Amino acid sequence: MVEVSDSIERIEAIIGMAMIAGSLMKATITLFVIQVILTELFGLSNDRLLSNPICLTAQLMALTLPxxxxxxxxxxxxxxxxxxxxxxxxxxxxxxxxxxxxxxxxxxxx
The missing domain is CATH 1.20.5 (Single alpha-helices involved in coiled-coils or other helix-helix interfaces)
Incomplete structure (x- = not known):
């Protein structure tokens, strides 16, 4: 814990929240890009058709982490x-x- 003064004491929590938010934004952008690429690759008219299978695949891959x-x-x-x-x-x-x-x-x- 950083103890410089009362106002700077909890700065590491703010940095941690910013890192989590950044990771979630990167994951969201990556899933969106994969969805757009697969929609264009398969020539689908509805781009939302693949969102649930792609998210399920990403979830299953996340469960295999060590x-x-x-x-x-x-x-x-x-x-x-x-x-x-x-x-x-x-x-x-x-x-x-x-x-x-x-x-x-x-x-x-x-």
Whole structure:
């Protein structure tokens, strides 16, 4: 607790509330952007049609967060590097190998 004077004593509570409000605004904006993108992608006329399934999916994903700091440490040190390798590196290698094969075999055939 910060104890400078009576007026500044509870400033950390105000900062905490501002951080919570900022997190909620970011989550709301993210859900709205996902809804707009999916509505445009599927060509739906009603943009509110996907709001409940998207929010339910976000809620279910939030329930899978780790409960303890030890679980969080395990996710960051073990799962995250594997996730990065599978999601970012393998598709990049796949696209690069397809492009290389197209370039190499495309010149041989023509």
């Amino acid at each position: 409960a303890t700091m030890k679980e969080w440490e395990e996710i960051v040190t073990i799962v995250h590097p594997l996730w990065v390798a599978m999601v970012y590196v393998l598709p990049l290698l796949l696209v690069a190998s397809v492009a290389f094969c197209k370039e190499r075999f495309g010149k041989v055939q023509s």
